[in-house]
Amino acid sequence: MAKLSKSTKLWATQSAPFNAENIDDFVFYATLGILIGGRLGYAFLYAPQMFAEPLSILRTWEGGMSFHGGIAGVFLAVIGVSLSKKVPLISLADAVALASPLGIGLVRVTNFINQELWGRASDVP
Template sequence: MVPAATPGKLTKGAGNCSTLCRSQSILPGSPMDGPQLESFITWATLGVILGGRLGYVIFYNPAQYLAEPMAILRLWDGGMSFHGGAAGVILGCFGFGWANKVNGLRVLDYVATVSPLGLGLGRLANFVNGELWGRPTGSDWGVIFPGAGPEPRYPSQLFEAGLEGAVLLAVLSWLFWRTGARLRPGLLSGVFGIGYGSARFIVEYFREPDRQLGILSSGLTMGQ
């Protein structure tokens, strides 16, 4: 279930990216402020949009886009990948660092520290909007989502909001404020990568797989 990349969602995504970039600038020792911050917002926003789209093309439906390359530009038809967007932001951090003579790993660390806030709020929005729902369940905590049929499903969006959002934010905040992690380039972003990957791997067992892919022959999903 890859959400459609409507113009409204792209604008919202770019706005969220800008907000997160600005929020990290208030942290002590931030490598970005003033004109540099505005420049980085441009790098990060382009990374999210271009990376998200190319990630979808490469990971989810390469055959279709090889047959019709111009379809890659039709963002209004839907198709964005979180993994691709994340890769785009990483490249944006290093591109910004190279262009501004700033350590790209330090830039990435500060972005990673505040990213769980955006992830958690995004998953709560998914739950409210009734999208990216979970697999069918007979448990008492099942939720019936409009458009997902009559059977109750796991509220996997809330599981993700808790793990990718609240728990990961708490861990990174503790490391940032209570230890010297922010003085060791790459440490915070490494913890974020491990934490997010672990949380996503677990929640994928409760989340409905993408319609066009289903469960892979290995028993895992594309998200895992």
């Protein structure tokens, strides 16, 4: 992914607008965004009682992540890295869009493994 995003064939200019260090930083902050955003999204959307005891949000072993919160966390990571590293937002968003289908597909496979998306039982032939 990093090699593809630095390829000069993808960019109108002769070099990619970011280097390997920027990609490493983005991957780190995007991972934090997924974890923190996913957990906070779960607390906001599905378990607001967690805010009565705020330390329960840190109990990740009890389960609970939200896809929507993870997306919001990645969105904030894209904006943060773009501003801090002076990388054009649209270029970074393009690179993220390249990897998004793979990430979303892995999330859906995990949902099926955790038996979250099977649907209702039916007796219809």
